[in-house]
Amino acid sequence: MTEREAYIALNLIGQIGPVRARALAARLGSLAAIFEAPERDLCAADGIGPELAAHVARRRSEVDPAGEEDKARRLGARVVTPADPDYPEPLRTIHDPPLALYIVGDWTRADRHAIAVVGSRRCTHYGRATADRIAAQLAGAGVTVVSGLARGIDMAAHEGALRADGRTIAVLGGAVDRLYPAEARPLADRIAAQGAVISEYALGREPDRTTFPYRNRVISGLSMGVVIVEADRQSGAMITAAQALEQGRLVFAVPGRVDQPMSRGPHSLIRQGARLVEDARDVLEEFEYLFPRGATAAPAPAGDGAPAAFSFSDDEARIVAALSEGELDADTLARRAGLPPAKLGALLVGLEIKRVVRMLPGRLVALTIQPHRDELAK
Numbered sequence: 108m109t110e111r112e113a114y115i116a117l118n119l120i121g122q123i124g125p126v127r128a129r130a131l132a133a134r135l136g137s138l139a140a141i142f143e144a145p146e147r148d149l150c151a152a153d154g155i156g157p158e159l160a161a162h163v164a165r166r167r168s169e170v171d172p173a174g175e176e177d178k179a180r181r182l183g184a185r186v187v188t189p190a191d192p193d194y195p196e197p198l199r200t201i202h203d204p205p206l207a208l209y210i211v212g213d214w215t216r217a218d219r220h221a222i223a224v225v226g227s228r229r230c231t232h233y234g235r236a237t238a239d240r241i242a243a244q245l246a247g248a249g250v251t252v253v254s255g256l257a258r259g260i261d262m263a264a265h266e267g268a269l270r271a272d273g274r275t276i277a278v279l280g281g282a283v284d285r286l287y288p289a290e291a292r293p294l295a296d297r298i299a300a301q302g303a304v305i306s307e308y309a310l311g312r313e314p315d316r317t318t319f320p321y322r323n324r325v326i327s328g329l330s331m332g333v334v335i336v337e338a339d340r341q342s343g344a345m346i347t348a349a350q351a352l353e354q355g356r357l358v359f360a361v362p363g364r365v366d367q368p369m370s371r372g373p374h375s376l377i378r379q380g381a382r383l384v385e386d387a388r389d390v391l392e393e394f395e396y397l398f399p400r401g402a403t404a405a406p407a408p409a410g411d412g413a414p415a416a417f418s419f420s421d422d423e424a425r426i427v428a429a430l431s432e433g434e435l436d437a438d439t440l441a442r443r444a445g446l447p448p449a450k451l452g453a454l455l456v457g458l459e460i461k462r463v464v465r466m467l468p469g470r471l472v473a474l475t476i477q478p479h480r481d482e483l484a485k
Contacts, residue, residue: 108172113138114188115172118206119309122162125203127154142167178310183299184209184283197221201328201354205307209283211295212303218274221251222390223326223351224267225344226260226336227369234260234337234369237361239267241334244387246273247453248460251302253278253330255322256291260336260344269297271453272422278326279306281314323347324354331394332357334384338372345372348381357393359384391460422446422454427463427474434473 108116117123117138123131132138134152141149141163150160176186187194187208195214198204224242226234242252242264252268254261256277268275277298281287283306286295295304307325308318323346327333333351335358338344348358360381363370377383384390419427422444429435429443441451455472458464465475 108139108142109190110138111188111190112172113142114190114206115175115186116142116167116170118307119170119172119175120163120166121309122159123206125206127152127159128206130154175310179209179283182211182284182310184211186210187214195219195329197330198325198328201324203324204328205325207307207309209306209308209310210303211283211305212299212301214276214303214305215274217249218251218276218303218329220249220394221253221276221330223253223330223333223347224260224264224336225254225323225326225333225338225347227338227342227344227372228257228259228261230259230263230337230369231363231367234361234363235263238263238336239270241336241361241384241387241390242267242275243271243273243449243453244456245390246271246275247450247455248387248391248457249273250387250391251276253326255280255319255326255343256286256295256298256304257319257343258288258291260338262291262294264336265294265298269301271450272301273453274302276302276329277304278322278329279304279308279314280319280322282306282308282310282312284310285313287314319343320346324350327351327354327356330356332359332390334359334361334390335373335376335381336361337363337367337369339368340371340375342372345376348372348376357382359390361385387456388460391456395460422450423458423463426451426454426458430464430472430474434467434471437470437472440472 117128130153131141135141135144146160146164149155149163150157179186187210189204197219222245224238238260245252246268251274252264253276254264265275275298286292298304323343327347327350333347333356335344335348351358358376358381360373360376361384425444429440441448462475464472467473
């Protein structure tokens with residue numbers, strides 16, 4: 108058995124999480140050795156007692172990693188392990204990276220620049236609208252939005268990212284063939300077409316009260332930071348915030364009405380030092396290193412008079428071209444660029460963070476740079 112197959116097989120055995128798997132590998136020399144070692148050697152590893160050693164010894168001959176991969180492929184998923192080069196790099200840095208990930212869609216290197224937006228299932232209209240707006244702004248700035256595909260804030264975050272034609276990743280609390288809630292299937296399909304739906308659970312695993320809190324470490328682990336939008340003090344979103352801090356990620360919180368129970372979690376985080384968030388700018392300002400000044404700031408004149416190079420998406424190029432003759436109000440800009448107002452708003456946040464445009468009083472928008480016409484044609 109290869110190391111890769113051993114990861115998948117251990118994930119199928121159950122009761123052996125990432126930490127215990129690491130202890131067994133340290134004791135036996137490799138994960139693959141677990142499937143040949145005597146039961147007494149299994150028992151000698153840290154955190155593995157006689158009962159668990161007997162469970163592994165009994166189950167290791169019953170699991171079929173190749174068969175599991177075949178079933179996953181028939182569902183449109185692929186299985187990725189830490190032994191694979193395309194395993195998400197951010198997860199390698201956490202204490203307990205999943206033994207296997209079932210991915211429907213694609214995780215790409217660009218998804219390393221991800222922000223999680225999570226919150227309560229029992230959200231208010233304000234919370235849902237705010238999550239949608241912030242996610243759309245983040246996606247419009249080129250950031251991948253991560254959430255948990257739960258009712259309420261999570262679904263709103265995914266919808267916002269999709270509305271901005273951005274990337275989004277859903278991390279499930281059950282297997283990819285046991286989607287919960289069932290009504291999320293159409294949304295999950297759209298997410299997979301424009302990002303990824305991910306689960307660490309073996310096929311057939313139903314979600315329950317234990318799986319959801321455990322998967323939250325993957326949401327935070329995939330992300331550079333976590334934005335909490337409406338959550339009570341004791342909630343899954345607050346567990347995600349705590350895990351983010353343990354993993355060295357940044358935590359952000361959206362303030363709410365003081366008379367709403369779902370404001371208690373974010374307000375508690377703000378009192379503890381979380382960055383208060385009103386829109387995506389408050390988040391992206393913490394990650395200015397993603398926008399190197401040489402590529403995004405208004406350039407100083409070069410000695411030879413050559414213009415600095417800028418690279419824009421098609422939609423961004425349409426905005427910049429529309430503004431090239433002078434400042435415009437947002438409504439006129441939307442018409443000239445041929446973009447829906449909601450999408451325009453998300454893109455403008457990204458261009459403002461990149462220091463390409465600036466917002467003026469009266470909803471006016473102006474360029475801070477004057478790109479060469481060749482750049483708009485790219």
